[in-house]
Amino acid sequence: MSRVLGLVASSCGGLDTRFAAQLAKPAADRGWELAITLTPTAARWLEKTGGIGDLEACTGLPVRSTSRLPGEPRPHPDPSVFLFAPASANSVAKLALGIADNQALTLLGDVLGTPGITIVLGYQIQDTRVHHPAWRRHLDTRVHHPAWRRHLDTLESAGVTTTRLTPDTSWTSVLDLLPAV
DSSP: OOOEEEEEEOOOTTHHHHHIIIIIHHHHHTTOEEEEEEOHHHHHHHHHHTHHHHHHHHOSSOOBOSOOOTTOOOSSOOOSEEEEEEEEHHHHHHHHHTOOOSHHHHHHHHHTTOTTOEEEEEEEOOGGGBSSHHHHTTTOOOBSSTTHHHHHHHHHHTTOEEEEOOTTSOGGGGGGGSOOO
16 A cells, blocks of 8 residues: 555645644654645645645655646655545535646546545534534534535545544544555
């Protein structure tokens, strides 16, 4: 099995404080070589806070957020395992619908449903999207928007493992859904 983890993130609350500490560093500590790709907004957030440097300390590869130009070398090896976390509701919807309007979604869209490729998606949604306050505690995926469940069903039917990330639990737990290195 490849030791390269395609670690992809979109802009969600906690990205600036939790992504490196609870996902990138622990994944590297577990033996993964990280190939990190960010949505453009996530990259802007981390550039503003200085978080790109923390990520580059975890990997010898550049952190990507834009596509390469023709003739430029590929900056990352091809992973067979991907973790998309945190994934915003917007990015989940785009991935499920096949909208690849940035490098992160293009990368995932190109491998979605490919045999032998593992994709784990840790999404973060606002609690206000959850139907009933009692369900919030149980991490229920039912939300007000009628397309949300269909988006998750579409991704799951393509072999994606989905889980909800919450503000009150460590994001590191999503790493347990990856295959062993």
